[in-house]
Amino acid sequence: MVSIKKYVRKSVVAGSWYPGSADALLQQLEAFFAKTEKQESGEVKALIAPHAGYAYSGEVAANAFRQLEGGIYKTVIILAPSHQYPLKGVSVSNHTHYATPLGEVKVSCVAEKIRKSSSLVSNVSEAHLKEHAAEIEIPFLQYMLTDFEVVPLLVGELSRSDIDEFSDLIIQHMDESTLLVASTDLSHFHPYNEAVSLDNQCIDSILSLNIEQAAGCEMCGYFPVLVTMKIAQKLNWFNRLLKYMNSGDVIGDTGDTSGVVGYAAFAFYEANKREALSSDQGRYLLKLARDAIKLYVREGKRLEPQTNDPMLKENKGVFVTLEKNGQLRGCIGHLEGMQPLYIDVRDNAINAAFHDPRFKPVDVSELADIEIEVSVLTVPELVVADSPEAYLEKIRPGSDGIILECGGRSATYLPQVWETLPGKEEFLSSLCMKAGLSGDCWREPEARIYKYQVVAFKEGDFR
Numbered sequence: 001m002v003s004i005k006k007y008v009r010k011s012v013v014a015g016s017w018y019p020g021s022a023d024a025l026l027q028q029l030e031a032f033f034a035k036t037e038k039q040e041s042g043e044v045k046a047l048i049a050p051h052a053g054y055a056y057s058g059e060v061a062a063n064a065f066r067q068l069e070g071g072i073y074k075t076v077i078i079l080a081p082s083h084q085y086p087l088k089g090v091s092v093s094n095h096t097h098y099a100t101p102l103g104e105v106k107v108s109c110v111a112e113k114i115r116k117s118s119s120l121v122s123n124v125s126e127a128h129l130k131e132h133a134a135e136i137e138i139p140f141l142q143y144m145l146t147d148f149e150v151v152p153l154l155v156g157e158l159s160r161s162d163i164d165e166f167s168d169l170i171i172q173h174m175d176e177s178t179l180l181v182a183s184t185d186l187s188h189f190h191p192y193n194e195a196v197s198l199d200n201q202c203i204d205s206i207l208s209l210n211i212e213q214a215a216g217c218e219m220c221g222y223f224p225v226l227v228t229m230k231i232a233q234k235l236n237w238f239n240r241l242l243k244y245m246n247s248g249d250v251i252g253d254t255g256d257t258s259g260v261v262g263y264a265a266f267a268f269y270e271a272n273k274r275e276a277l278s279s280d281q282g283r284y285l286l287k288l289a290r291d292a293i294k295l296y297v298r299e300g301k302r303l304e305p306q307t308n309d310p311m312l313k314e315n316k317g318v319f320v321t322l323e324k325n326g327q328l329r330g331c332i333g334h335l336e337g338m339q340p341l342y343i344d345v346r347d348n349a350i351n352a353a354f355h356d357p358r359f360k361p362v363d364v365s366e367l368a369d370i371e372i373e374v375s376v377l378t379v380p381e382l383v384v385a386d387s388p389e390a391y392l393e394k395i396r397p398g399s400d401g402i403i404l405e406c407g408g409r410s411a412t413y414l415p416q417v418w419e420t421l422p423g424k425e426e427f428l429s430s431l432c433m434k435a436g437l438s439g440d441c442w443r444e445p446e447a448r449i450y451k452y453q454v455v456a457f458k459e460g461d462f463r
Contacts (some may be wrong), residue, residue, distance in 0.1 A: 004096060005096075006097065007094065007095050008095065008096070008098075008099050008104060009093060009098045011099055011100050011101070011135060012129070012130050012135065013135060013136065014100060014101050017054065018054040018058075019101065020101060021101055022102055022103075024101075025100075025101045028058065029139065029143045032054075032058045032059050032061070032062035033065075033066060035059055035062070036063045037066065038066055038067060038069050038070075039267065042269035042270055042453060042455065043399070044067045044068060044071060044268070044269060045179070045235070045237055045268050045269060046180035046232070046237065047064040047065065047180070047182070047267055048181075048184060048264065049065065049140070049181060049182075049265055050184065050185050050264070051080070051132065051133040051136045051137065051185060052185055052247075052261060054136075055250070056263070057245075059243070060243045060244070060263040060264065060265050061137070062140065063242040063243035064243075064265035064266070064267060065140040065143070065144050066144070067242065067267045068144045068145060068179070069144065071179075073145055073178070073179040074147070074149065074177040075108050075110055075148065075150075075151065075175075075177060075178045076149070076179045076181060077110070077150075077170060077178060077181070078137055078150060078151065078153065078181045078183060079153050079155050079180065079182045079183065079224035079227055080131065080133035080134035080137075080153070080182075080183040080224060081154070081155060081183065081220055082127050082133075082154045082155075083132070083220065084127065084129070084130045085124065085126055085131070085154075087154055087156025088156050088157045089120045089121065089156055089158070089162070090121045090122070090153055090155050091124040091127045091128065091153070091154045091156070092111050092112070092114060092115040092123055092151075092153055093107065093111070093123070093125075093128045093152050093154075094123050095128070095152075098138055098152065100135070100138050100139050101139075102139055102142040102143070105141070105148070105150050106149045106150075107150055107151065108150060110151050110173050111151045111152070111153075114151065114169060114173055117173075118169050120166055120169070121153075121166075127154050127156075128152070131154060133154075134152040134153075134154065136183070137183055141181075155224045155227060157223065163211075163227055163230050164230060167227050167230040167231045167234060168234075170227065170231060171231060171234065180228060180231065180268075182224040182225050182227070182228040183224060184220060184221020184222070184224060185219065185221065185262065185263055186217075186218065186246075186263060186264055187199050187218040187219075187246075187261070188261050188262075189260070189261065190259065191257065191258050191259070192257040195246050195248070198217075199244065201213075201217065202219060203241055206225065206239065206264075207240070207279040207461075207462065208280050209229050209232055209239070211233075214226060214229060237269060238268070238269055238279060238455065239266050239267060239268045239269065239279060240266065240267055240269075241264065242267055243264065244262070244264045245262075245263055246261060246262040247261045247263075269455075277311060277455055279457075282374065282457030282462075283457070284307070284312070285312070285341075285345050285374045285457060286374055286457055286459050288305050288342060288345055288349070289320055289345050289349035290349075290372055292305075292345075292346045292349045293349050293353045294367060296350050296353070297353070297361075297364050297367070302350065305343070307342050309342075311341075312340070312341050312342040313341070314337065314340065315336075315339060315344075316337045316376055316377065317333070317334050317379070317380075317452070318344050318348060318374065318375065318377060319332070319333025319348065319414060320332060320345060320351075320375075321352065321372070321416075322352050322353060322362070322370050322371070322373075323371045323373070324366060324370050324371070329366075330352035330358075330359050331352055332348045332352040332355065333352075333375070333377075335377065335380060335412060345374055349372070353370075371458065372458075373416075373456055373459070374457045375414055375416070375455070375456045376454060376455045376457075377452050377453070378452045378453045378454070379452065380403055380450040380451065381450060381451055381452065382449075383450065383451055385449075388442065391442065392424045394451075395424060397418045397422055397424060397427070398418045398419075399453060400415060400451040401413060401452045401453065402427070402449060403450040403451075404428065404431045404441070404448070404449055405450075406441045406442070406446060406448070407437060407441070407444075411432075411434040411435035412431070413427065413430075413431055413434070414456075415453065415454055416454075416456065428449075
């Protein structure tokens with residue numbers, strides 16, 4: 001048996017870009033994560049996170065890594081740019097471990113497999129010596145995950161065909177427990193308003209997986225992001241923006257905002273087979289819902305939308321949810337497809353705004369304060385269990401919407417409700433009571449539980 005000598009890559013930015021002691025680093029990370037929320041959109045397959053000093057980009061980065069909560073990730077492939085070395089192609093570190101104040105993380109054997117699989121990939125040791133863009137992500141991973149290994153890859157200049165080839169190579173070395181992390185910052189050193197405009201264009205290109213448009217953006221993780229987008233196209237992933245800020249937001253009005261740096265966090269999710277919709281389709285449905293409510297409240301007329309998109313013409317279960325100042329303002333939908341999706345979004349938007357019996361009709365003065373969310377459902381699936389306790393093992397908090405049927409009554413909660421009812425028994429008991437039954441009705445032999453997932457689009461994700 002061949003013994004491999006341990007070769008630890010020590011931190012080059014601990015004590016400057018982030019705290020140099022474990023206690024101080026944990027304290028800072030805890031403060032960042034306290035400001036984040038888990039977004040329930042499905043299984044996270046990839047993240048885009050910033051790589052500046054934690055004082056500037058740490059809060060944004062935490063919003064990305066918070067999405068790993070509850071997931072199982074054994075291998076994390078980090079795609080990072082090369083700031084310190086003029087790299088062409090991709091470089092794999094020959095280190096066996098990466099060290100931070102929180103301890104050492106082993107480099108996966110996948111790194112060497114990738115290096116041996118393509119002429120695009122080599123080991124340029126000089127590129128890794130002082131590079132911070134991969135290292136800066138590791139403490140966030142250490143905070144959120146246990147028992148994982150990393151594959152730190154520095155991605156230099158690639159042609160369009162190289163991007164295509166390299167994306168295939170990464171896909172070949174991914175499995176169900178692999179996470180992809182692309183490390184990037186956005187625009188650099190523009191006046192605040194100009195930076196926001198530039199970054200919004202970049203964000204739109206990433207959300208729509210428009211690689212040609214993204215190729216014109218200002219990002220210092222340009223090639224890592226393009227590779228991630230290419231993989232998302234090939235694997236039919238969808239994504240969402242989790243957080244955007246720039247350094248001007250961090251330093252506030254008292255600081256110099258004449259030259260700021262932009263930071264954004266994204267998550268990419270595995271599509272739910274045929275039910276998955278793209279960001280562009282989600283954007284269309286949100287606009288349709290808002291236009292339908294506007295027309296109805298102002299003129300009492302029903303919008304007559306048009307689309308040539310065959311997926312939007314399919315019958316799908318869908319709910320439209322309205323919130324005002326963070327509070328529910330209406331929610332109406334269908335668990336299964338009743339009519340073409342885009343028509344059902346129109347009808348459910350109007351019903352949520354004007355016919356939800358729990359609320360008075362929306363007034364025109366409220367339109368600016370209302371946030372709309374469209375949740376498209378997968379086909380509900382019966383949960384087969386031989387005991388009430390077995391139900392608890394087969395439902396996934398945060399991922400599964402639940403339908404409960406018992407005694408001729410039924411009720412459902414969307415997956416988003418797990419945010420306020422995180423316990424499984426608490427969730428099911430509340431669902432029973434929503435159906436007008438006793439809180440333990442889910443334990444009855446005649447009870448039936450169905451689960452489904454949603455792809456949710458919220459207006460705030462596209463601002």
